[in-house]
Amino acid sequence: MSTVTDLERRFGDPWDPANPLGHRAVLAADERSEMFADGERMLDDFALNAEFVPTALGGRLTGLDRLIRVMRSVFRHDPCLGLGYGASSFIASVNVWAGGDAAQHRRLADLLLGGHKVASVYHELAHGNDFARVDFRADPGRTGELLLTGRKEVVTNARRSSAMVIFSRTSDAPGGRSHTQLFVEKDQLPPGALRYLPRFASSGMRGVQLGGIEVDRCPVGAGVALGAPGSAMEIALRSFQLTRTGLPAMTLGALDTGLRAAVRFGDDRVLRGRPVAAMPVVRGVLAESFVDLLIADCLATTVARAVHLLPEDTNVYASAVKYVVSGRAIQAMARLGEVLGAQSYLRTGEYGIFQKLSRDLAPAGFGHAARVACLATVLPQLPRLARRSWAAGQASPEDLYDHRAELPPLPFERLRIASGADPLTAQLLAAAEALPPGTGELLRELTRTFTGELARLRTAALALRPADLAIGGDPAALDLAARYTTVLTASTCLNLWLAEQGRPGTFLADQAWVTAALLRLAGELDGVHRALPASLAGPIHAELAGRYQAGRAFDLFHDTLPDRPRSRN
Incomplete structure (x- = not known):
């Protein structure tokens, strides 16, 4: 049994009102402004703290992507448990792993494995x-x-x-x-x-x-x-590459449950004799929210693996993850709230969990580091990255886009306080040259849109003045950093889809989702919302509905969940 499967089994079906670890109990603890005590006792028994301790010190920490996957299950049920039980100790511990000596490593491992919090x-x-x-x-x-x-x-x-x-x-x-x-x-x-x-x-x-x-x-x-003495900033900047990547990626579990609530509501509510989910506009919102989750997960999971495989280059990527993933999750929840209507702000009842998740997600946009602060970290690095990486394509390291492949141990000693190069964005150019026969014209056109945008970004980044890179500089420069994160995200989506061509017949190998993803991202470049055409929304909604009925997660990993959809009367 996998770790995630074991953890989900322990949580049980969150929609079951008789489940002592279900939504009803989580909401009751929230109303009392208390940590969910029964959930904490279960996580004690599960020994969640072992996930933050490297295996060499007796724990279960192997890959950052694996840790995200485990913690995403906790956030899926209760973000307060995710942060208050687990992620807070993760934030502290990576600084000790990155900067401490052997005795401090051993002492921290003993504390965490003994069930203590840091x-x-x-x-x-x-x-x-x-x-x-x-x-x-x-x-x-x-x-x-x-x-x-x-x-x-x-x-x-x-x-x-x-x-x-x-x-x-x-x-x-x-x-x-x-x-x-x-x-x-x-x-x-x-x-x-x-x-x-x-x-x-x-x-x-x-x-x-x-x-x-x-x-x-x-x-x-x-x-x-x-x-x-005096090394705090360097240790923090190295550690941020794990926390700014990991925490937003973990909170996608809350978006998974929010999307699940909206799908459940659409199946449950009937309007003029038909389920609300049968309305094209509702299906469109659900499909777009599903794509937004996949977009966020593509960037987050790719960067989590890059921390292992490209550690000298991940400083800028971690800040991009914090900016993109947290913002995308918050916006997706807001749109899903429009589907639920009044149910989205009720604090009790079957869908009461939605408003709690929406409130708990909001700190993801500013907790630990504000999104604009992350852009300010990205901006000064753009001229260097433009000179070194954006003129020619670059092949992906082996296993970067294969989340099934094992990773080497976390190389804390190789993390840098600034990125040396930008291979992930350069891979966009290589991907554009590697589009397989049969690639649809819309996907080819969108790929050209992003390669063209990268060329414009390069010109603009090389023209930046020192004053533009400082705090208080031209606000348009920060917009340049935001556009860069959109191109970077598009590159990870396209390259993951290309890597999945070795597994034909899977959803991630299908053109529908990646075309939709690039369409959504292209809208951010020009500020125009592009509704998904029926040819894309249809198969994407069908995949979403199929995962919901089968009790599968909506992210890249589509793990088996204990949720049981309610049968329609």
């Missing part, structure tokens, strides 16, 4: 995503000692974590070498030294224990530092 203590409200201005301090004390002073207002699991990874100022000098990350275990602190701040009220993720911490000259051993 908090990532980064943000300060006064500075937001600008970590270079963080004020929380770690000053020298007695020999072999640091004194911690400051406050962090927004920390997931501030109270119930056993250890913290704290982004701290260790120098007043300007520049990127003024901060150090600290791996601090709470039971090593003097009694009463750590004060907890109240939780902020929030509309989404209401069960997640968000709070803050405050300390004043709290002593810790100098050995808590991760890496050399």
Whole structure:
């Protein structure tokens, strides 16, 4: 039995009102603004924390794409569990794997495998995503000692974590070498030294224990530092390549359930003697939302695998994933809400789960790093990538687009703070030359649209001035970064479809979905919404309905789920 199958079996059918781990119980916990206790006990028994620990240290962490697949199942049932139980420890742990020494690796593995939680203590409200201005301090004390002073207002699991990874100022000098990350275990602190701040009220993720911490000259051993003094920014930028890729990809589980709710509603509601799902406009929205999920998953899964296979180049890709995937998921849920109508905002009843998922998805657009901050990370890299990669096609590394193939271990030591080249976008040019006989004219035309857009992007990127790349520069430059992410996404969709030609007869090998995907993405280039023609919407909706009836996930992996569609009366 696969890990995902085992986890889904433990969750059971979420639509069954008698299921103690189903939607009804999840909604009840949300109404109380509590973490879903029964769900946490199940995840304790499942040992979810082992998914964040490399196999060399006794855990189950092999590939980032596999971790996403497991965590997507948790987010599918309850995003609060996904973040509050699991992803918060994942965010903290990758910094230790990327920057810590062997003893710190072993200690973190022991904590996680023992069922403990680790908090990532980064943000300060006064500075937001600008970590270079963080004020929380770690000053020298007695020999072999640091004194911690400051406050962090927004920390997931501030109270119930056993250890913290704290982004701290260790120098007043300007520049990127003024901060150090600290791996601090709470039971090593003097009694009463750590004060907890109240939780902020929030509309989404209401069960997640968000709070803050405050300390004043709290002593810790100098050995808590991760890496050399002043290395915090470098470690964070390397770690972001996993978290900015992983977290948005995990939240697609919530979109899966939102889409499932809309399909269920369309089958259930009858208008003028026919199911709502029989209306062409409704089928069109459902088909487009399904394509949006596939688009987001193409980019996210490809980049997750690239972290293993192309680690020197994934910095820009991770920021693109955060920008594209979170935005696409939020927009798709909003459109699905139009299908459900009034049911989309009711907090109880069979479809009450939809409004919770919509609220919980919203933080995916700004939590951990705002989407515009991700574009600001992409923008300065464009001229270099344009010079090095966008003029000629490039073949894909073996196994990049085959999610069935095993990956080498995560190469934390090879991750870079800026991308050296851009092979994924360059693969668009190679894909355009490799279109097989029988490729439809619309797909060929769309491919030409994106290769032409890449050429225009190259010209514009090479013309950017230094002032355009700085914060506060020309807003049109950020639009250039956004257009780049659209072309990059199109490249991953087209190349995944080409890779699937070796498995003819499968849905992912069919032209319908990739043509629809590029059509949707082309609309983002010119701001024109293009409804899917019936020739595309029909087979795509048929695949969606077939997966729904068979209890299969809507993403690339189409795992077997325990959901049982209700029989129509």
